[in-house]
Amino acid sequence: MYVRGVNATTLDEVRAASGTSKSQLYQHFADKDQLVRAVVALRAGQVLEREQGYLERLRSFRGLLRWRDALVQRNALQNGAYGCALGSMASELSDQDDEARTTLAETFAAWTGLIAAGLRRMQISGALAEAADPDKLAVGLMAALQGGYLLAETQQDIAPMETALDMALDHIRSFLTK
């Protein structure tokens, strides 16, 4: 579903990819919508867990740069194709399945929250100026990331993703105390 898109993925493809049968599929999921929601929940959990690993101990600007590099590198492996696992589903599902949209909105909020928490730790340690607003900076960074994913996917080139993240990080850098 990540590669082909949610709507373009058929249950037969799911069946083949999972090496199971229709009856098993319908044993676990009432219909395709429920399956899609389960996929959304699964990917949301995976992304959050991965990001938590990177971000929960974030305490410095260099940590942010490492985080940036990891994301760029992962996306470079596929030349930007498919975009962000959450972003592509969000774009396709938000106006189509309100339950999925809610899950995705909460996941984006949690993800952004991880960044904001890291920025707040930088503030407490004195690395980041008090004048900085961690929540707004985190939302801006997340938007730059998602927009970067989208432009990279469209251009089949991760350059715009790097540029976007660098801009957001430059902006955060301007709030460093030295």
Added chain:
Amino acid sequence: MYVRGVNATTLDEVRAASGTSKSQLYQHFADKDQLVRAVVALRAGQVLEREQGYLERLRSFRGLLRWRDALVQRNALQNGAYGCALGSMASELSDQDDEARTTLAETFAAWTGLIAAGLRRMQISGALAEAADPDKLAVGLMAALQGGYLLAETQQDIAPMETALDMALDHIRSFLTK
């Protein structure tokens, strides 16, 4: 297609919405893919024309703020739903129809180019520092815009779009000469 998504839109819906019949549809378009590409080209042209109207005479930071306000206001009318006309199609089509992807990539490039040209005029007039890189700033701003659209669509709230654009504009502001 903008509202329901490209893949979720049926030709019967197109037929009903256009007040025509199947034979007329197939008179003009060989198949659904061709219709989709025509839609992409049409919307791309419309967006570029609209943006050209806003951006071709951009010469000041206040002009950028007005541009920002116009985009936010337009998106507020639908509470962020459906996202950017180009962005939502880009996300759905980029890994599915290479011709559509190319058109969208070129359109994003042209749109970004309009912004970059405006920034360059600001540089020539001395409002923007020579150290600023108009192309990179424009890409960053476009990514913030697209990411903002996506987050706003997912949250059904334009606040993240505003935050993202404000961040990008703040960053540009830091390159103003006074």
Added chain:
DNA sequence: CCAAGATTGGACTATTCCGTCCAGAACGAT
């Protein structure tokens, strides 16, 4: 080890939707 119950594979049905086709209407040349 056996029988009742649960699970499975995959054939089958129902539905949706893309694309075709033709009878009749509209048009235009003479």
Added chain:
DNA sequence: ATCGTTCTGGACGGAATAGTCCAATCTTGG
């Protein structure tokens, strides 16, 4: 006005895909 040509509406065929069902198989408690 008439006749040949073009165009149109929308019924229809066929392919793709969601969802059902049951005979065969596996599992489990006694």
